[in-house]
Amino acid sequence: MQNKIEVIGLQGVPLIKPGEDLSKVILQALNSNKIDLNNGDILLIAQTIISKSLGRLRNLKGIKPSGRALSIFNIIAQKARSKNISTKTPEHIQAILDESKEVIKAEHVLITETKQGFICANSGIDKSNIEGEDTISLLPENSDLEAKKIRDALKKATNKEIAIIITDSFGRPFREGAIGVALGISGIHPVIDKRGAFDLFGHELQSTIIGQADNLASAAQLVMGEANEGIPIVLIRGYGFDVTENASINAILRNKDDDLFRNKNFLENFIYLLKKRRSYKLDFISKEIEKRIIENCIDIARWAPSAHNSQLWRYIFLDDPQKRLELIEKINEKLRNDLRNDLKNEEFIENKINKTRVQFLQAPCLILSCADTGDLENYSDKERSENEFILGVQSVSASIMYFLLALEVNGLAACWYSAPLFSKEIVKKTLNLPENFIPMAFITIGYPLKEQKLPARKGLSEIIFKV
Numbered sequence: 001m002q003n004k005i006e007v008i009g010l011q012g013v014p015l016i017k018p019g020e021d022l023s024k025v026i027l028q029a030l031n032s033n034k035i036d037l038n039n040g041d042i043l044l045i046a047q048t049i050i051s052k053s054l055g056r057l058r059n060l061k062g063i064k065p066s067g068r069a070l071s072i073f074n075i076i077a078q079k080a081r082s083k084n085i086s087t088k089t090p091e092h093i094q095a096i097l098d099e100s101k102e103v104i105k106a107e108h109v110l111i112t113e114t115k116q117g118f119i120c121a122n123s124g125i126d127k128s129n130i131e132g133e134d135t136i137s138l139l140p141e142n143s144d145l146e147a148k149k150i151r152d153a154l155k156k157a158t159n160k161e162i163a164i165i166i167t168d169s170f171g172r173p174f175r176e177g178a179i180g181v182a183l184g185i186s187g188i189h190p191v192i193d194k195r196g197a198f199d200l201f202g203h204e205l206q207s208t209i210i211g212q213a214d215n216l217a218s219a220a221q222l223v224m225g226e227a228n229e230g231i232p233i234v235l236i237r238g239y240g241f242d243v244t245e246n247a248s249i250n251a252i253l254r255n256k257d258d259d260l261f262r263n264k265n266f267l268e269n270f271i272y273l274l275k276k277r278r279s280y281k282l283d284f285i286s287k288e289i290e291k292r293i294i295e296n297c298i299d300i301a302r303w304a305p306s307a308h309n310s311q312l313w314r315y316i317f318l319d320d321p322q323k324r325l326e327l328i329e330k331i332n333e334k335l336r337n338d339l340r341n342d343l344k345n346e347e348f349i350e351n352k353i354n355k356t357r358v359q360f361l362q363a364p365c366l367i368l369s370c371a372d373t374g375d376l377e378n379y380s381d382k383e384r385s386e387n388e389f390i391l392g393v394q395s396v397s398a399s400i401m402y403f404l405l406a407l408e409v410n411g412l413a414a415c416w417y418s419a420p421l422f423s424k425e426i427v428k429k430t431l432n433l434p435e436n437f438i439p440m441a442f443i444t445i446g447y448p449l450k451e452q453k454l455p456a457r458k459g460l461s462e463i464i465f466k467v
């Protein structure tokens with residue numbers, strides 16, 4: 001191994017346009033920098049110019065975000081807000097999803113596994129160093145292939161044995177600061193396997209594998225810069241390596257089973273979600289909720305268990321503001337009478353009614369959950385019929401619980417209210433519901449304005465009853 005290498009940034013590389021032949025651009029740049037290629041040179045090329053030459057660009061304006069993109073937008077927008085960071089638009093998120101195989105984490109940033117198998121932020125999509133407000137650059141589909149094409153063309157032109165590395169910079173989970181990574185290689189192996197070699201003291205190395213391509217990419221990054229330095233091509237000279245044909249960056253991509261960090265995430269996120277969901281009443285951000293997001297959540301609520309798989313739950317959108325007002329006023333009338341019968345004083349009653357009004361009328365979305373008793377089993381005796389009814393209530397409750405969790409996943413806050421249960425006939429009549437329907441609960445939904453505090457929970461010993 002050498003004790004000295006040179007890292008030379010090529011000056012004066014012009015802005016690259018789609019369709020441009022990069023090997024020609026490189027040869028011209030070498031020429032104008034008065035450099036002749038030597039055997040053993042390594043050329044490191046920034047991904048941005050590869051993507052530009054390939055036309056791997058998209059205009060955000062032409063992208064229509066899917067329901068999933070909108071859901072993810074809501075999650076990361078909420079997290080970004082709490083950290084005071086700007087967030088990606090739903091269109092940008094759609095582009096990220098289009099480039100990904102899997103979303104690994106949705107924090108204030110999206111961590112994805114790209115279609116190429118890289119795990120990085122935002123599927124490696126870049127907006128910097130790209131002309132145009134709404135234009136983004138996508139990672140090359142096959143950087144190894146692009147590296148090989150350039151290497152072959154340069155070999156043909158110069159008859160020199162060189163290596164090519166296409167580079168990008170990725171952030172790291174445990175340290176601040178992005179570093180250079182190799183996206184594609186040609187002529188050089190991505191790692192040096194030192195296992196079986198001996199250290200200074202004669203101990204056999206058991207697990208040492210050196211990420212040489214990433215190390216070289218990082219060295220190049222020192223002269224490439226990230227901002228407006230405009231040095232997308234770097235020559236590294238004097239680094240000794242074995243020329244390797246058919247090397248591929250895929251050799252170092254860990255498969256899922258060997259990924260020590262990814263496997264646990266799903267379970268941890270799920271447990272976090274279960275504990276994080278809170279009943280949220282007020283206030284909401286004044287932002288409309290896309291109906292299809294709520295429909296997606298109802299779609300998930302279908303997967304709750306139900307006795308005899310009866311699936312007797314029904315969900316009703318109370319979208320019409322006039323109808324909603326009429327319904328709440330009628331429910332409140334009954335509430336007023338009920339409270340008077342309880343001998344509550346008028347001030348208490350007015351407060352209660354005003355609160356109900358605010359909760360149900362100000363929620364951006366109000367859903368009524370019902371049980372369709374037409375889906376219950378019929379029994380000849382009273383006891384079994386009553387039990388069957390309880391099973392129905394339990395099943396609707398399970399579905400509402402799934403619904404609440406699905407809303408939480410979508411960054412939406414909700415609360416389960418039992419008011420309709422206390423005004424069953426009024427609700428049925430006002431909304432003209434089928435005779436078999438029993439109103440069970442209101443669910444108010446909106447984007448939360450603040451964090452909810454964790455309400456008290458009984459200890460485990462209080463709820464595990466020993467017999």
Ligand SMILES: Cc1cc2nc3c(=O)[nH]c(=O)nc-3n(C[C@H](O)[C@H](O)[C@H](O)COP(=O)(O)O)c2cc1C
Pocket residue numbers: 277278279280415416417418419455
């Ligand atoms: C069956 C059921 C009925 C509920 N009814 C009401 C209600 O009428 N009004 C209300 O403010 N909250 C209602 N809630 C919400 C509970 O008060 C809330 O779940 C409880 O305080 C625990 O808070 P958490 O959901 O944040 O853990 C209801 C919850 C359930 C499960």
